[in-house]
Amino acid sequence: MPHLPPAQEEVALQFHQLCEHLMLPAVPANTVLGIEEGAGLPDAAFWWKERATCCKVCARRFGSQRQLVVVEPSSTAGVAVLKLKNLPVNSFSLEFLTELIINLEKLENDKTFRGIIITSDCPKAFSAGVDLREICGKNPAHYTEYWKVLQDLWLRLYLSNLVLISAINGPCAAGGCLIPLTSDYRILADNPKCLIGLNETRLGISAPFWFKDPLVNIIGHRASEHALQLGLLFPPAEALQVGIVDKVVPKDQVQSTALSVMTQWLAIPDHARQLTKNMIRKPTADLLVKHRDTDIQNFVSFISRDSIQKSLQMYLAKLKQNKD
Amino acid sequence: MPHLPPAQEEVALQFHQLCEHLMLPAVPANTVLGIEEGAGLPDAAFWWKERATCCKVCARRFGSQRQLVVVEPSSTAGVAVLKLKNLPVNSFSLEFLTELIINLEKLENDKTFRGIIITSDCPKAFSAGVDLREICGKNPAHYTEYWKVLQDLWLRLYLSNLVLISAINGPCAAGGCLIPLTSDYRILADNPKCLIGLNETRLGISAPFWFKDPLVNIIGHRASEHALQLGLLFPPAEALQVGIVDKVVPKDQVQSTALSVMTQWLAIPDHARQLTKNMIRKPTADLLVKHRDTDIQNFVSFISRDSIQKSLQMYLAKLKQNKD
Amino acid sequence: MPHLPPAQEEVALQFHQLCEHLMLPAVPANTVLGIEEGAGLPDAAFWWKERATCCKVCARRFGSQRQLVVVEPSSTAGVAVLKLKNLPVNSFSLEFLTELIINLEKLENDKTFRGIIITSDCPKAFSAGVDLREICGKNPAHYTEYWKVLQDLWLRLYLSNLVLISAINGPCAAGGCLIPLTSDYRILADNPKCLIGLNETRLGISAPFWFKDPLVNIIGHRASEHALQLGLLFPPAEALQVGIVDKVVPKDQVQSTALSVMTQWLAIPDHARQLTKNMIRKPTADLLVKHRDTDIQNFVSFISRDSIQKSLQMYLAKLKQNKD
Numbered sequence: 011m012p013h014l015p016p017a018q019e020e021v022a023l024q025f026h027q028l029c030e031h032l033m034l035p036a037v038p039a040n041t042v043l044g045i046e047e048g049a050g051l052p053d054a055a056f057w058w059k060e061r062a063t064c065c066k067v068c069a070r071r072f073g074s075q076r077q078l079v080v081v082e083p084s085s086t087a088g089v090a091v092l093k094l095k096n097l098p099v100n101s102f103s104l105e106f107l108t109e110l111i112i113n114l115e116k117l118e119n120d121k122t123f124r125g126i127i128i129t130s131d132c133p134k135a136f137s138a139g140v141d142l143r144e145i146c147g148k149n150p151a152h153y154t155e156y157w158k159v160l161q162d163l164w165l166r167l168y169l170s171n172l173v174l175i176s177a178i179n180g181p182c183a184a185g186g187c188l189i190p191l192t193s194d195y196r197i198l199a200d201n202p203k204c205l206i207g208l209n210e211t212r213l214g215i216s217a218p219f220w221f222k223d224p225l226v227n228i229i230g231h232r233a234s235e236h237a238l239q240l241g242l243l244f245p246p247a248e249a250l251q252v253g254i255v256d257k258v259v260p261k262d263q264v265q266s267t268a269l270s271v272m273t274q275w276l277a278i279p280d281h282a283r284q285l286t287k288n289m290i291r292k293p294t295a296d297l298l299v300k301h302r303d304t305d306i307q308n309f310v311s312f313i314s315r316d317s318i319q320k321s322l323q324m325y326l327a328k329l330k331q332n333k334d
Numbered sequence: 335m336p337h338l339p340p341a342q343e344e345v346a347l348q349f350h351q352l353c354e355h356l357m358l359p360a361v362p363a364n365t366v367l368g369i370e371e372g373a374g375l376p377d378a379a380f381w382w383k384e385r386a387t388c389c390k391v392c393a394r395r396f397g398s399q400r401q402l403v404v405v406e407p408s409s410t411a412g413v414a415v416l417k418l419k420n421l422p423v424n425s426f427s428l429e430f431l432t433e434l435i436i437n438l439e440k441l442e443n444d445k446t447f448r449g450i451i452i453t454s455d456c457p458k459a460f461s462a463g464v465d466l467r468e469i470c471g472k473n474p475a476h477y478t479e480y481w482k483v484l485q486d487l488w489l490r491l492y493l494s495n496l497v498l499i500s501a502i503n504g505p506c507a508a509g510g511c512l513i514p515l516t517s518d519y520r521i522l523a524d525n526p527k528c529l530i531g532l533n534e535t536r537l538g539i540s541a542p543f544w545f546k547d548p549l550v551n552i553i554g555h556r557a558s559e560h561a562l563q564l565g566l567l568f569p570p571a572e573a574l575q576v577g578i579v580d581k582v583v584p585k586d587q588v589q590s591t592a593l594s595v596m597t598q599w600l601a602i603p604d605h606a607r608q609l610t611k612n613m614i615r616k617p618t619a620d621l622l623v624k625h626r627d628t629d630i631q632n633f634v635s636f637i638s639r640d641s642i643q644k645s646l647q648m649y650l651a652k653l654k655q656n657k658d
Numbered sequence: 659m660p661h662l663p664p665a666q667e668e669v670a671l672q673f674h675q676l677c678e679h680l681m682l683p684a685v686p687a688n689t690v691l692g693i694e695e696g697a698g699l700p701d702a703a704f705w706w707k708e709r710a711t712c713c714k715v716c717a718r719r720f721g722s723q724r725q726l727v728v729v730e731p732s733s734t735a736g737v738a739v740l741k742l743k744n745l746p747v748n749s750f751s752l753e754f755l756t757e758l759i760i761n762l763e764k765l766e767n768d769k770t771f772r773g774i775i776i777t778s779d780c781p782k783a784f785s786a787g788v789d790l791r792e793i794c795g796k797n798p799a800h801y802t803e804y805w806k807v808l809q810d811l812w813l814r815l816y817l818s819n820l821v822l823i824s825a826i827n828g829p830c831a832a833g834g835c836l837i838p839l840t841s842d843y844r845i846l847a848d849n850p851k852c853l854i855g856l857n858e859t860r861l862g863i864s865a866p867f868w869f870k871d872p873l874v875n876i877i878g879h880r881a882s883e884h885a886l887q888l889g890l891l892f893p894p895a896e897a898l899q900v901g902i903v904d905k906v907v908p909k910d911q912v913q914s915t916a917l918s919v920m921t922q923w924l925a926i927p928d929h930a931r932q933l934t935k936n937m938i939r940k941p942t943a944d945l946l947v948k949h950r951d952t953d954i955q956n957f958v959s960f961i962s963r964d965s966i967q968k969s970l971q972m973y974l975a976k977l978k979q980n981k982d
Contacts, residue, residue, distance in 0.1 A: 216933035285540035
């Protein structure tokens with residue numbers, strides 16, 4: 011950790027702890043969950059089976075007897091709750107991303123749903139973002155596929171016709187902000203551990219422009235320059251003040267507040283709201299669509315460098331050592 | 335009305351009442367005003383006569399013995415007060431828009447004027463925006479002309495060389511925000527009925543991009559996403575906080591405050607201010623200039639749909655029934 | 659001075675006083691400083707000599723025995739303090755701009771430096787911006803060169819790989835804002851004389867678009883429309899509120915606060931921060947790169963007009979008279 015002035019010390023400490031979490035082995039023995047756990051959720055189980063037959067990645071996943079994304083109907087008609095359950099910290103493995111996209115497409119095409127609340131089912135985090143094991147020690151073809159899927163998730167969320175509300179009930183760092191940044195509304199738990207921000211620079215990397223663009227849209231250009239360059243992780247009060255979240259409530263009210271806000275959004279006729287959302291967001295999304303190939307090439311070229319691979323390997327090894 | 339949570343109930347009620355106003359017959363017998371009313375205002379009367387001889391639309395209007403836009407010199411040299419008087423709620427009939435544009439062009443080309451204060455002379459509203467009777471039950475040629483004139487008004491106002499101050503002394507909804515959004519400064523009366531906002535989505539339609547663009551310029555991207563998608567109508571305190579107006583004052587001080595603010599703006603040499611205004615606003619205006627034909631086609635195609643026409647007709651019938 | 663309403667009177671007065679300062683003869687006999695003054699600063703002195711041998715402009719300057727820009731190492735490793743010392747008010751003479759750019763390039767290419775604090779060594783101002791004597795009574799070739807150098811300074815600063823912090827310890831008007839606007843962070847002295855703003859319109863001219871663009875990035879579009887059109891000079895509290903500066907501290911703490919903030923920025927790995935900075939700022943910089951020739955032509959054509967030249971001459975004469 012670089013040395014920070016006293017005022018930032020606590021934040022830095024929490025950040026350091028979070029970073030340790032990010033790199034914990036993602037599949038501890040005691041957290042393997044089978045599809046049986048979703049037995050009470052007929053729809054989700056049905057989708058899951060259907061998906062398993064048509065999707066190679068999912069088929070592999072199905073074999074692993076884990077369900078990384080759980081879809082539940084909410085108490086409000088037309089609203090699904092999407093629970094991220096890639097223990098311990100919802101890091102973005104390729105498998106997890108794929109399952110997430112499939113669930114989102116399913117909900118998007120299911121006319122009974124008008125809105126989704128996305129939340130975490132991992133006690134330790136909302137999401138830690140990119141799983142470093144996907145971008146370390148693999149080949150360029152793998153990096154290409156991974157980055158493309160991450161872009162797909164962004165596009166799927168940012169231009170979704172559904173109302174998307176992030177119920178952020180845990181720390182949310184770096185790539186983990188993808189979901190909040192592309193949602194329509196963000197609610198954060200009022201807990202000092204619930205830091206949120208794009209802290210990529212502190213890890214020696216740079217957030218892609220398609221994270222920068224929605225951040226600028228949300229908190230403005232000046233705050234984005236500072237937040238991105240300094241890799242700031244905002245505690246709840248500061249997150250609300252800078253505007254990276256729209257509301258802060260006690261942790262046990264995050265879910266109910268999300269439903270209450272959703273009700274307001276669903277009071278609006280879908281078609282008019284969708285046209286309006288698309289009109290506002292399309293110019294930002296078009297930038298990613300236009301430059302996505304170049305962006306993939308840049309990413310793959312950057313991440314394949316020996317120097318970057320070495321520092322990632324050292325980082326992973328050190329964290330594993332801390333864990334042992 | 336869609337069901338809204340308790341917190342929004344009062345706002346919704348006021349909105350509902352406003353909607354009823356929007357559709358009242360625009361020419362009640364007791365509100366027909368003749369040119370004689372402007373007799374004490376030599377300039378305005380002169381313009382009016384001149385216009386009547388050179389403009390077909392105005393000639394028709396002149397025949398109707400009504401004056402929809404009254405221009406008065408103010409107590410401050412170089413400042414005109416433009417009073418909107420299309421009773422009951424200054425809805426944008428084609429006739430009213432045309433008269434407004436002609437008056438604006440007149441003032442723009444009259445070197446004795448440097449600024450305009452735009453206000454309402456209707457007790458019930460600043461402006462209710464688009465007159466639905468212009469976009470219901472007519473033919474595509476009419477819709478095309480109507481939309482083009484609305485764009486003309488926007489361009490005339492947004493790039494005006496004059497200082498434009500909106501003295502918003504009544505509710506201002508949907509298209510009625512066109513004038514405030516294109517003004518240099520906005521003052522709102524501090525009255526709970528004085529809601530302001532782009533509530534198009536609540537009527538099942540979407541505001542055009544050239545309403546979205548100045549809104550984003552004024553209140554930022556995130557607030558615009560929420561305001562436009564939710565069709566928010568802001569009461570004065572919230573309007574000031576979000577920034578859609580620059581100042582809130584008691585209703586009887588709106589006019590005097592507008593004059594006082596205007597004096598500050600007129601302290602600046604015109605030429606330098608105009609160059610500066612044009613530099614800042616031209617990129618936004620260029621988007622409308624570039625896409626206006628496509629925008630007209632989209633609008634006409636949308637509004638001509640049977641489903642849209644039917645719902646507009648039902649809405650108009652229902653409101654007329656409420657009125658009877 | 660145009661008449662302003664009472665509320666703005668004090669600001670206007672201060673502005674008027676500032677304007678008087680701007681035009682004071684820039685080289686009073688008792689402020690000529692020789693290189694000997696920098697004798698305690700080996701690096702700066704070395705650069706100075708080196709520059710003197712390779713740069714025609716500097717060679718001329720060297721002959722004048724003055725040092726307009728003093729570079730000092732700070733107490734923090736890797737941080738240089740760049741002191742502007744073009745008495746009395748750091749107005750941008752061609753000589754001063756050239757010396758500033760050379761120093762910046764030097765620091766940029768010197769791997770021992772990671773950040774620069776830019777401050778004023780003139781008691782009366784941070785910077786008064788454009789030296790009107792460079793744009794009055796000269797020929798078009800001179801105006802072209804001058805404007806090009808000003809653009810060069812902007813580009814050098816805005817895309818600098820170093821962390822730039824403006825320690826604004828005096829009034830900062832018009833072109834004088836170039837350095838703060840292109841810095842990463844701005845700290846202003848909490849003194850009522852320390853006004854900051856782009857007051858070009860009050861002088862009858864318009865700020866170029868490459869001043870408008872970073873201002874919009876920093877304080878948003880609506881505030882920029884008002885600030886630029888009205889030529890607002892913000893006192894410290896208002897400057898902080900509108901966001902044109904990031905922090906306001908007592909004058910004697912400006913320097914120490916700058917160092918403390920710099921320490922936070924240097925906690926971030928350079929490469930990641932530089933990539934991020936470039937990603938955010940490049941689109942804005944590209945606009946100047948793309949349009950710089952047109953911008954030069956517009957400026958030269960505007961400033962060469964007889965009417966503009968006459969009013970500049972009268973202004974200069976009047977201020978010289980006030981001085982005598």
